[in-house]
Amino acid sequence: xxxxxxxxxxxxxxxxxxxxxxxxxxxxxxxxxxxxxxxxxxxxxxxxxxxxxxxxxxxxxxxxxxxxxxxxxxxxxxxxxxxxxxxxxxxxxxxxxxxxxxxxxxxxx
Amino acid sequence: xxxxxxxxxxxxxxxxxxxxxxxxxxxxxxxxxxxxxxxxxxxxxxxxxxxxxxxxxxxxxxxxxxxxxxxxxxxxxxxxxxxxxxxxxxxxxxxxxxxxxxxxxxxxxxxxx
Numbered sequence: 001x002x003x004x005x006x007x008x009x010x011x012x013x014x015x016x017x018x019x020x021x022x023x024x025x026x027x028x029x030x031x032x033x034x035x036x037x038x039x040x041x042x043x044x045x046x047x048x049x050x051x052x053x054x055x056x057x058x059x060x061x062x063x064x065x066x067x068x069x070x071x072x073x074x075x076x077x078x079x080x081x082x083x084x085x086x087x088x089x090x091x092x093x094x095x096x097x098x099x100x101x102x103x104x105x106x107x108x109x
Numbered sequence: 110x111x112x113x114x115x116x117x118x119x120x121x122x123x124x125x126x127x128x129x130x131x132x133x134x135x136x137x138x139x140x141x142x143x144x145x146x147x148x149x150x151x152x153x154x155x156x157x158x159x160x161x162x163x164x165x166x167x168x169x170x171x172x173x174x175x176x177x178x179x180x181x182x183x184x185x186x187x188x189x190x191x192x193x194x195x196x197x198x199x200x201x202x203x204x205x206x207x208x209x210x211x212x213x214x215x216x217x218x219x220x221x222x
Contacts, residue, residue, distance in 0.1 A: 045213075099153070
């Protein structure tokens with residue numbers, strides 16, 4: 001399957017700081033999604049972004065498909081941003097997602 | 110829309126017992142996926158269905174695991190007999206035909222004692 005590597009594995013920020021999370025993948029994909037797993041274990045869809053750039057409030061994401069990486073930007077972090085951020089990729093509709101190991105983020109007051 | 114619905118949310122059982130996990134995909138979605146999350150292996154695919162037909166079950170650990178999708182709005186994942194190493198969070202996800210974005214249910218946290 002497609003290999004997915006996320007960095008950094010762990011991140012501690014003070015409230016208000018900005019951060020960038022990276023996702024590298026080993027093959028061409030037609031699906032790339034970023035998820036936030038909250039402390040209750042739920043996987044929340046953040047972005048569907050196989051290419052290009054999207055923004056949603058304080059979060060934005062960019063995928064450079066030709067270079068096989070994606071970046072998730074978190075600005076002005078809040079304690080509620082804490083949790084694990086997963087990048088997942090797939091070959092398209094009807095194909096499973098391959099998940100990275102995640103970036104564990106802790107935002108302190 | 111109610112989103113993907115899974116039940117139960119938590120299940121505690123004893124080794125050797127049968128466990129059945131249930132999933133209702135988003136209405137109109139035609140592909141359904143079962144994933145398992147453990148500390149050791151992370152999130153991994155168990156099986157997925159397109160139009161109620163199992164397409165890839167290579168992730169199913171062994172014969173103790175089975176999955177069915179009798180209709181477009183319901184799927185089950187059964188473990189018989191259960192073992193402590195089956196303890197994990199089991200997620201169900203669904204996708205609309207022709208689109209790529211998967212939507213996940215809240216998961217079932219299974220503990221086998």
